Amino acid sequence: MHALEHQLLEVNGIELSLYSAGPQGGRALWLLHGFPECWHSWRKQIAPLAAAGYRVLIPEMRGYGKSSAPREPEVYDLITLCGDIQGAMDALGQTECCVIGHDWGAPVAWHLALLEPQRVRAVVAMAVPFGGRPKQPATELMAQLYAGRFHYILHFQTPGVAEAEMDADMARTLRMMMHNTSAAVPKDFFLQDKPAGAGLFDGMQDPGSLPAWCDAAAFAHYLDTFAGRGFYGALNWYRNFHRNWLRTEALAELQVGQPALFLLGDHDPVGTLEAYTLKQMPKRVRQLEQHVLKDCGHWIQNEQAEQVNQLLLDFLGRQYPA
Template sequence: MDQLEHHLLPVNGIDLSLYSAGPVTGRPVWLLHGFPECWHSWRQQIAPLAAAGYRVLIPEMRGYGQSSAPRDPAAYDVITLCADIQAAMDLLDQHEVCVVGHDWGAPIAWHLALLEPARVKAVVGMAVPFGGRPKQPAIEIMRQLYAERFHYILHFQEPGVAEAEMDADLPRTLRMMMHNTSAAVPRDHFLQEKPAGAGLFDGMQDPGTLPDWCDPNAFAQYLKTFEGRGFYGALNWYRNFERNWQRTEALAERQIEQPALFLLGDMDPVGTLEAYTLKQMPKRIAQLEQHVLKDCGHWIQNEQAGQVNQLLLDFLSRHYA
């Protein structure tokens, strides 16, 4: 971590904060974080990848940390988010890359593979599977299923509502979200039975401590990501399901043809929520390798860093040497 470089790249109308490590001549591996995380969520992958000779690139995604965070929710659709990374690759003159994404970073990785079949030579998704473009925007399905019940994604839709709760106490918010869906607390408390209109943290208690996979130094980096700005940029990612659906029409029939690796924790609630998508994945990804990691929740690259690193390096050695 002492060898990290940092730059602000002017790309796609924003400044993209980018950390990098490893030999400059190494094959590029992009690590895309999710919500509510930060570049530092890849802390346990950076050194092993760099030691293996890869050029590791870890952006703070649009809306996070030192990267720009436009106020307009429409500035966060999946095609625009992909364009940030594509423009950075262009600026760095990268013609062959591997893209790795966790949580919200996974859909960006999957779509980059669709958009850039010549440049993206291999793709890795963690926690969030790829099942192709749905027949209707996912948010419409959620509204039908959860008309009378709370759903955190529906709660995130109205700008300002979730921000007021989450920004009021940043350390508390991050502790609650880190403990939620960890292996020790596998049930998704943000989908617990409560009425529509309830607050995000209703029925939950602040654990007051950090999960085992996040030490105080790492937690300080997470806090730094949201201090002074809050969560509005990160939450805007959730406000584009309809726009994403509209903007991906041209990709609807495409398959991911590149070698692909998917990793999921056996105690990650996403596995249950996305059961149908998991079944569809082999139909949408031509060269798919999948692994379910035991005793692992949602925060896979930290909860089971050793297994993740072993599987990732093995995959890269076979498909991106």
């Protein structure tokens, strides 16, 4: 087995915490985690990918873990987040790579493919599809559609509000979010029917235990990611929909031209929330391969790790061989 390495890189005005594994000369694979996760969410992919000959790079994204977490929400827009990874690629002298992203890591992966058509040779996204730049910022549309009703993204917009509830008991927060977006739970916090101004977890019960896909040792890594800091950095990613819309204007007409793989769990509520984007995706991603995994919720690379690994290695073997 290849030993796991760690380093801190000075890039894009921050310190980026980066874990890596696999042969130094292997082709680069970037694994970009989502919310509210950590580098360790890729624990079931690192060894198989490294064993296949890839140099696997797993950053703690801006706002998470040992990476810097500026307080200002405006420094968490997509172009800046992409700049963190681009800066790390530059620092490591990489001229080619494949980017793989889950949840919020997926939009970063999609936009890296747009920004770096020569360096990014292939792209994989899980849970969050790509439909191009919307006609208006997503939060404006949400405010119209959910006037007077709760929507978790609208709930996250005001700094300090969601943090107060989530930071009060971080273990409870993570348990609730893990359970209530897994395949085994039919109701989730994404799609709650309650009034605007309600708390994130109002009407829900703490399961008091971990889902089957996350054992205590793994959960300790998730907790450590937010210990002493809380969730403000992770939540700041949600406070940039308008800024993202403004800063991606130059990319509005671009298509993803690289070979692309998209994976979605059949019980992932994001599939319902992003139904329109899923329909639009084939128009914006020219070489698209899609798979829906059965009995799978939002945490796809852990809930169905074996199938995800098989699909990844098959796609990479054809489109980005080690």
